[in-house]
Amino acid sequence: MKKSFFEPSRGFKVFNVILFTVFGFVTFYPFWYVFVGSIIPFTELSSKVILLYPENITFEAYKQIFSSSSIPNALKINVIVTVGGTILNLLFTTLAAYVFTKKELPARNFWFSLAIFTMLFNSGLIPMYVTLSNYGLIDSLWVYILPTLINTYYMIIMKTSFEQLPKELEESAKIDGCNEIGILFRIIIPISLPIMATIGLFYAVDRWNELFTAIFFINDENKVTLQAVLYRMLQSTDPTMSEPTIGEGGAAMLPEQLKYASIIVATLPILAVYPFLQRFFVKGVLIGSVKG
Amino acid sequence: MKSQVVLYFKRSLIIVFSILLIAGCSNQGTSGEGIKETDPDQELDVRVVHKFLGNGNESLVEDSKIVSFLEDKFNMDFDFVNVPSPIGSEVFEKLNAMIAAGDIPDILQTSTNTDLARDLYYDLAAEDQLLNISKMIEENPDRYPNIASRIKDPEADMFKAEDGNFYTVPRLQGYYDHIIIIRQDWLDELGLEMPTNTEELHDVLKEFVEEDPDDKGNFGLTVPAPWWFNHIFAGFTGGWEWVEKDGEYVSTYTEPGMKEAFKYLHSLYEEGLLDKEFFTHKPNKDELSKFINGRAGVLLTQSRNLPSIQKDIVKINPEAEVGLLPIDFSGPEAAARVSAGKFYEGVSIYKHAEDPARMLDFIEYLASNEASEMFTNGIEGEYSEETFEHEKWGVDPYPSVHRAIWGMVDMKYNDSEAYLKQYTDPEQMKTFFNQLDSADFAQNPVWGYGLESIQAHNADVLEVFNKYLVNFITGKADIDQEWDTYTKELEKAGLLKMQEEVQEEFTP
Incomplete structure (x- = not known):
């Protein structure tokens, strides 16, 4: 049989396998390094450059992390903000996206332009702080959720996805006596699960990684996110070690494996979500990308 | 602009x-200079x-x-x-x-x-x-x-x-609690005296590297990062970034003492007496590991690192002993010590x-x-x-x-017992801490004053300085031949403007 011009040669396939194996290793190794570093003693960590597997296993770093209050507490905040925030984000983004698919919406272009405006410009720290302070949101968990309730970019993706659905579905629902809310929740959302899962994942990752808000709009240490605790821990080094600035007292040096264990604790929960949403995710990222 | x-x-x-706030607070009862006092x-x-x-x-x-x-x-x-x-x-x-x-x-x-x-x-x-x-x-x-x-x-x-x-x-x-630690057991084994100045340090490092007592491939001296050479530079120039000369401050970067300091460090590097990874390795991890594992015999570090070093080093070599170089360890010009205020x-x-x-x-x-x-x-x-x-x-x-x-x-x-007992030799550390206040050291006279020219040019000047520091020490650039280019580049980066303002604002 004649070989097609576009059929890849064996050499090309082997090259691809090698290339992507190397690429996969380069991507995976830092995470593996951090994981192995978190479960070996400091003496082993400090004497090795490449970490492939642990010779001696110790969970001392994890014990230390969970015996202090800051990380378990921050983990709890992250779960609350991520679960609660993502549900509200999805709800309000869906509502906004659905409304913007309606051509009969009064001043639709004007409202849509306003939404686009927020993508291009932001107010800066001081006006934001003053506004949130006036709304009584400073130091409230709502500050993680309300100011970013609708991400315009995600809303546009969702809107584009809704616009691709056959209009006939809505029309037949209307004939059967369904109102707009019913159409959205009974027809549109159930058939848009891939995009809901995809946008939900985007929101969940955003909520999980909240740092800026925790630094500037939260005063109570018990309400900061895991990223803020990590930020404080990972960057906590003595300036005289590398920079020509005045040295400071007070901050204790953090053992490396404690930092590594914190990274694992912070990334593992959100990583664990991916496999469950994988099947939606691949489909979802394509939906909304082209309007046909 | x-x-x-x-x-x-x-x-x-x-x-x-x-102003709004003052207006808001003006109806409250105050006393004296507007300072309100409440019932205890x-x-x-x-x-x-x-x-x-x-x-x-x-x-x-x-x-x-x-x-x-x-x-x-x-x-x-x-x-x-x-x-x-x-x-x-x-x-x-x-x-x-x-x-x-x-x-x-x-x-x-x-x-x-x-x-x-x-x-x-x-x-x-x-x-x-x-x-x-x-x-x-x-x-x-x-x-x-x-x-x-x-x-x-x-x-x-x-x-x-x-x-x-x-x-x-x-x-x-x-003041900075920085210390220079040395393998005391190696000194004893090789019959060497504790070095008191940079020249003696050179000789001790040479012996360490040649004899390699722990047989680990010794490279002598290591530091967390190039920043720590400021101590050595102070020993050669008498100052930290700025030094008094003829009644006014001049930058140490272009002083002849700095040239000598570069030559000294270059000679250590050339002779294999200085850690070749000093500017690339991970501070506060690699240099500690090298010292603990017997690959370096001398280390510049902070006193707060000493307890863990003392604890870990004996796990690697039970005979290992850590000594302290004297607080007045010096270079040819002055004490090799810098500190903030x-x-x-x-x-x-x-x-x-x-x-x-x-x-x-x-x-x-x-x-x-x-x-x-x-x-x-x-x-x-x-x-x-x-x-x-x-x-x-x-x-x-x-x-x-x-x-x-x-x-x-x-x-x-x-100097409480509770704090000092973490060290293997609490008395030695007590003496060290007590000496800190009276020890000779170079201080940067302009720190904390926020001079405009320093804010504007310091980053550029440091970039040039650090580039040449590495090149001079590693021998990538010849110190004598490139010295004029180096000083011109520093001037171009803003060093002269900085010096002008420092001289205007400060008198030694």
Whole structure:
């Protein structure tokens, strides 16, 4: 049989396998390094450059992390903000996206332009702080959720996805006596699960990684996110070690494996979500990308 | 131009909100210089913003025993504003936003080290928003003896506001606790004397490398990062970045002593007596590992690293012993030691707080020997010896954080048994700490003053300096041949402008 011009040669396939194996290793190794570093003693960590597997296993770093209050507490905040925030984000983004698919919406272009405006410009720290302070949101968990309730970019993706659905579905629902809310929740959302899962994942990752808000709009240490605790821990080094600035007292040096264990604790929960949403995710990222 | 507009905007915002705030507070009863005092029986809510509340691996907890003790003693209820900010930059941004929203904390950290921090301090002082510490001391000389003695120290002058008064209590940072440690067992084994200067150090390193007592492939001296060569540069130039010459300050970067220092380090590098990874390895990890594992015989580090080094090194080699080079270890010109000033940053009190005088009483207490004793040994009956072990100082109670926040005593001034016993040789460390205050060292005279030219050009100058530092030491550039190019590049980067301003502003 004649070989097609576009059929890849064996050499090309082997090259691809090698290339992507190397690429996969380069991507995976830092995470593996951090994981192995978190479960070996400091003496082993400090004497090795490449970490492939642990010779001696110790969970001392994890014990230390969970015996202090800051990380378990921050983990709890992250779960609350991520679960609660993502549900509200999805709800309000869906509502906004659905409304913007309606051509009969009064001043639709004007409202849509306003939404686009927020993508291009932001107010800066001081006006934001003053506004949130006036709304009584400073130091409230709502500050993680309300100011970013609708991400315009995600809303546009969702809107584009809704616009691709056959209009006939809505029309037949209307004939059967369904109102707009019913159409959205009974027809549109159930058939848009891939995009809901995809946008939900985007929101969940955003909520999980909240740092800026925790630094500037939260005063109570018990309400900061895991990223803020990590930020404080990972960057906590003595300036005289590398920079020509005045040295400071007070901050204790953090053992490396404690930092590594914190990274694992912070990334593992959100990583664990991916496999469950994988099947939606691949489909979802394509939906909304082209309007046909 | 852009930065001036931003600065103008920032200052305007602070002024407008400050004025609004004063108007809002004007109906409250005050006494004396507008300082309100309340009944001592009335509990005072005190909100605190300080960068050390958010830059450690463990924050200060509000229900810690020390906090409770202080709250009871002064009838105050602390509310610590948490700003996760490892290097402190976000603290002043947040403080700026809080002030703009009319939300000034009662006790706040002040600093003169960055544009924003300095503007905040000077502007709040100029707008009469901070308690005038100088005036309080003048009016109540017997009430604040410890704060008074602190601000009388000439080294504290850099914290004066533009009107010449103190609106902050400078934090006692203490001089650098940097040490040069050496494998004492190698010295003994090879029959060598403890080196007292750079020349002797060269000879000792040579012996170490040639003999390689632990048989690990010894490369002599290692440092966490190139920054640590400042100690060596001071030994050759007599200064840290600036040195007195003919009655005025000149940059050490272009001094002949610096050329000699580069030559000295280059010779160590060439002869294999200096860690070849000194500018690429991971600070506070790799150099410690190299010393502990017997690959380096001499290390520049901080005294706080010594206990763990002493503990780990004997796991690798049970015979290993760590010695300390003398505190007056010197170069051809001067002591090979640099340090920042005694004071660093400070704590201020919001003048229109409910009872600023009581807050100043509280700070006065923290500056006292009584408080120092409390921080060192804990509260009587509350702590066991176990609680105060060094290993426990990552969790509540966390005395070093308390000290840092309130800025009263640095751990280096701690000669308590509880602190010293973490070292293999507590007496040796006690002597070292006691010598720190009187030791010769080079100080950077311009730090903390925020000179315009330094802010504008320092980064560029440092970039050139660091580039040549590596090239000269590694031999990539010939020191004699490239010296003129190096000095010209430094001048082009702004060194001359910096020097001009330093000479204008400071007299040695």
